[in-house]
Amino acid sequence: MVRVCSALSESMDSMCLLKLDVRKKLLTLSEAPAGPRRRAAPESFAFDSLFSQDASQAEVCSGAVAEVIQAVVNGADGCVFSFGHANLGKTYTMIGRDCSTQSLGVAPTAISWLFKVMEHRRERSGAGFSVRASAVEISGREEALTDLLADQQGAPTHLLADPACSSAGGQHGAVVLREDPLCGSQLQNQTELRATNAEQAAFLLDVAVAARRSSRSPLDQEARRNSHFLFTLHLSQERKDNKAAMRGGSRLHLLDLGSCETDISRTREGGGGQCLSLSALGNVVLALANGAKHVPYRYSSPPRGPYGVPEDPTGTARPPEDPTGSQRTLQVQLAPQRTLRGPRGPYRYSSPPRGPYGVPEDPTGAGPRLSSSALKGSVPLDVIAHGGV
Numbered sequence: 444m445v446r447v448c449s450a451l452s453e454s455m456d457s458m459c460l461l462k463l464d465v466r467k468k469l470l471t472l473s474e475a476p477a478g479p480r481r482r483a484a485p486e487s488f489a490f491d492s493l494f495s496q497d498a499s500q501a502e503v504c505s506g507a508v509a510e511v512i513q514a515v516v517n518g519a520d521g522c523v524f525s526f527g528h529a530n531l532g533k534t535y536t537m538i539g540r541d542c543s544t545q546s547l548g549v550a551p552t553a554i555s556w557l558f559k560v561m562e563h564r565r566e567r568s569g570a571g572f573s574v575r576a577s578a579v580e581i582s583g584r585e586e587a588l589t590d591l592l593a594d595q596q597g598a599p600t601h602l603l604a605d606p607a608c609s610s611a612g613g614q615h616g617a618v619v620l621r622e623d624p625l626c627g628s629q630l631q632n633q634t635e636l637r638a639t640n641a642e643q644a645a646f647l648l649d650v651a652v653a654a655r656r657s658s659r660s661p662l663d664q665e666a667r668r669n670s671h672f673l674f675t676l677h678l679s680q681e682r683k684d685n686k687a688a689m690r691g692g693s694r695l696h697l698l699d700l701g702s703c704e705t706d707i708s709r710t711r712e713g714g715g716g717q718c719l720s721l722s723a724l725g726n727v728v729l730a731l732a733n734g735a736k737h738v739p740y741r742y743s744s745p746p747r748g749p750y751g752v753p754e755d756p757t758g759t760a761r762p763p764e765d766p767t768g769s770q771r772t773l774q775v776q777l778a779p780q781r782t783l784r785g786p787r788g789p790y791r792y793s794s795p796p797r798g799p800y801g802v803p804e805d806p807t808g809a810g811p812r813l814s815s816s817a818l819k820g821s822v823p824l825d826v827i828a829h830g831g832v
């Protein structure tokens with residue numbers, strides 16, 4: 444899906460180059476006139492969803508999360524991420540602002556809807572769920588991994604009274620990325636904390652966002668651009684089928700990818716550096732989305748690729764196999780928009796007006812959609828159109 448940014452409405456030039464047919468979900472790009480050369484014919488791209496610059500945050504969020512949430516509750520892994528150039532509003536789309544419920548982003552909306560759908564499932568089929576949250580940041584040229592929930596000093600103890608152990612079995616080392624012969628590349632040792640309700644999960648999102656390097660130094664453009672934020676909700680599910688107890692697990696990944704663009708002025712002065720170029724990241728994303736046999740991890744700086752994936756020196760690495768076919772990805776791409784500045788503060792999803800550690804509300808007021816296709820677990824894999832204008 445594509446969200447077009449609001450700058451385009453202000454710039455007639457941009458609007459001439461980009462035409463949207465929201466009903467047909469078609470985006471047409473024309474080439475900018477460059478000297479006497481003949482212009483190439485406009486090219487059209489079809490998407491599963493297209494949001495114009497006038498679309499509200501609530502519309503984008505409900506479009507992004509509904510089916511993925513259903514898939515995750517049905518036992519599949521799901522992922523929503525934003526991808527695009529710097530300052531287009533990726534973080535705004537994924538995380539949002541806390542000034543009103545209407546400006547909450549995909550992640551707090553997904554948390555709210557996930558717990559509502561689980562409750563619905565619990566009432567309907569008696570299924571039991573438990574949820575743990577983890578959060579990791581990958582930052583800088585060296586792609587350093589930071590466990591954003593490792594230090595929960597600020598967390599009220601009654602909320603975190605029952606912290607689950609880490610995935611490594613309770614012994615905390617630094618978060619690392621390991622190659623697993625069966626499951627592919629796996630993050631290990633990240634803190635996983637139990638969230639028994641949406642308020643607790645929203646609180647953990649707050650903690651993670653506040654601990655992010657880019658939040659700690661909001662004026663450092665480069666820190667912001669070279670930061671990938673990975674927030675994951677791990678679901679364990681138990682239900683009785685014909686009197687036999689069935690257990691299963693699934694994950695909902697909510698990613699705010701950095702643009703990885705270098706601040707040109709800083710580079711001229713000899714400073715700065717990007718972790719991975721946007722187009723290299725785009726190639727990795729495209730390869731994964733298309734199920735390509737070869738994923739170009741090798742573009743990444745040693746020793747790890749995007750998301751810390753170990754480099755494949757032979758260049759023949761394959762994406763981790765998904766024998767169940769149960770992984771679902773929904774992507775959000777953004778076209779350029781006007782830059783607006785807004786306040787950024789810690790713990791914003793647990794702040795009023797929703798009350799202390801309040802649940803972000805369903806921004807549409809319509810509640811989760813229980814579409815029949817989603818209930819069957821059929822979620823489309825949206826293919827990303829690479830680049831912007």
Ligand SMILES: Nc1ncnc2c1ncn2[C@@H]1O[C@H](COP(=O)(O)OP(=O)(O)OP(=O)(O)O)[C@@H](O)[C@H]1O
Nearest residue numbers: 529530531532533534535667668702782783784785
């Ligand atoms: N649709 C929107 N409505 C209002 N404000 C917006 C919108 N999109 C972005 N903004 C504002 O524009 C600024 C830049 O957005 P944001 O930080 O989300 O961009 P980004 O793509 O994540 O940038 P970077 O690549 O540097 O991380 C922020 O202040 C954000 O609040």
